[in-house]
Amino acid sequence: MTDKTHILVTGGAGQVGLELLRAAWPDGVVLHAPSRAELDLTSATSIRAAFETTPFAAVINSAAWTAVDKAESEAAAAFAANALGPALLADATRARGVPLIQVSTDYVFDGEKAEPYGEDDPVGPIGIYGASKLAGETAARLGNPRSVVLRTAWVLSAHRSNFLKTMLRLAADRPILRVVDDQQGCPTSARDIAEALKTIALRMIADPQAPTGVYHFVNGGEASWADLAREIFRLSAASEGVHAEVEGIPSSEYPTPARRPRNSRLLTNRIGADYAIHPRPWKEAVADIIAELTAQGAPA
Numbered sequence: 508m509t510d511k512t513h514i515l516v517t518g519g520a521g522q523v524g525l526e527l528l529r530a531a532w533p534d535g536v537v538l539h540a541p542s543r544a545e546l547d548l549t550s551a552t553s554i555r556a557a558f559e560t561t562p563f564a565a566v567i568n569s570a571a572w573t574a575v576d577k578a579e580s581e582a583a584a585a586f587a588a589n590a591l592g593p594a595l596l597a598d599a600t601r602a603r604g605v606p607l608i609q610v611s612t613d614y615v616f617d618g619e620k621a622e623p624y625g626e627d628d629p630v631g632p633i634g635i636y637g638a639s640k641l642a643g644e645t646a647a648r649l650g651n652p653r654s655v656v657l658r659t660a661w662v663l664s665a666h667r668s669n670f671l672k673t674m675l676r677l678a679a680d681r682p683i684l685r686v687v688d689d690q691q692g693c694p695t696s697a698r699d700i701a702e703a704l705k706t707i708a709l710r711m712i713a714d715p716q717a718p719t720g721v722y723h724f725v726n727g728g729e730a731s732w733a734d735l736a737r738e739i740f741r742l743s744a745a746s747e748g749v750h751a752e753v754e755g756i757p758s759s760e761y762p763t764p765a766r767r768p769r770n771s772r773l774l775t776n777r778i779g780a781d782y783a784i785h786p787r788p789w790k791e792a793v794a795d796i797i798a799e800l801t802a803q804g805a806p807a
């Protein structure tokens with residue numbers, strides 16, 4: 508087993524986790540992606556057992572409680588997955604001198620800043636999900652000095668549920684969709700996040716002095732949810748898929764249990780400088796996802 512480089516990927520069935528498994532890794536790298544039943548992040552016993560059977564060279568924690576609205580009424584469960592889980596992984600990795608990469612979120616910010624957020628801007632989550640993810644960031648950073656926290660936002664892929672797939676599903680029945688246009692963010696491909704995580708993991712494995720700390724990774728450019736929906740339908744219609752007109756509405760007309768930050772835009776200079784990762788524009792990334800769904804015969 509020792510001639511291979513073993514990497515533990517949690518959340519392997521999620522959007523980002525699936526793309527990590529689909530990515531091309533160098534020869535000799537073996538990804539281990541146990542299901543939630545095999546490795547429950549909230550169980551110290553479960554995590555210990557995983558580390559006892561395999562000498563991991565790195566851990567990428569892409570598992571999380573991602574149900575933002577449900578977190579408001581199930582805070583204990585959200586904190587267990589998003590804060591206790593990273594704390595347990597940080598303990599297990601630090602004890603073995605192994606790097607930990609913790610995926611986090613724009614929701615650690617309150618969204619009141621007028622400009623895009625840098626890594627060192629003050630945090631201030633406005634919901635339980637964001638608070639639980641912030642606790643996870645702190646646990647990873649304090650628990651393992653060889654950790655990277657990678658914040659991302661507005662994650663899209665051809666898998667699981669996300670905004671892009673919801674828009675296409677709704678457009679099958681409705682000619683006009685009312686979509687929030689007063690929240691700004693950076694739509695981001697799960698595949699591109701996986702590539703960034705791969706680059707960071709391989710560098711951290713190869714170089715004990717590799718940079719640590721908090722990084723932002725989102726695709727380039729910015730959009731409101733309504734802008735994103737319009738681009739999704741433009742691309743979908745161009746490949747003979749569904750189309751709907753998009754009517755922009757304020758968030759006040761689409762009440763949800765959890766408030767969302769008005770500004771979710773993240774700066775990515777630091778990851779460019781330290782890891783030479785330069786995100787492509789979000790429209791290119793969305794076009795690839797629509798093309799993937801079209802190739803699958805899905806309703807794009």
Ligand SMILES: NC(=O)c1ccc[n+]([C@@H]2O[C@H](COP(=O)([O-])OP(=O)(O)OC[C@H]3O[C@@H](n4cnc5c(N)ncnc54)[C@H](OP(=O)(O)O)[C@@H]3O)[C@@H](O)[C@H]2O)c1
Nearest residue numbers: 518520521522523543547548570571573610612659660662
């Ligand atoms: N989605 C977004 O828009 C977004 C935005 C910003 C940041 N992020 C962050 O990006 C990361 C990846 O998100 P994603 O969209 O890929 O998430 P996702 O599709 O919802 O997948 C999450 C994965 O975590 C697993 N999981 C949840 N609780 C677990 C536990 N206790 N033990 C083990 N596994 C558990 C889930 O297992 P099951 O398959 O059994 O459900 C699932 O495979 C997360 O850290 C998330 O906070 C996401």
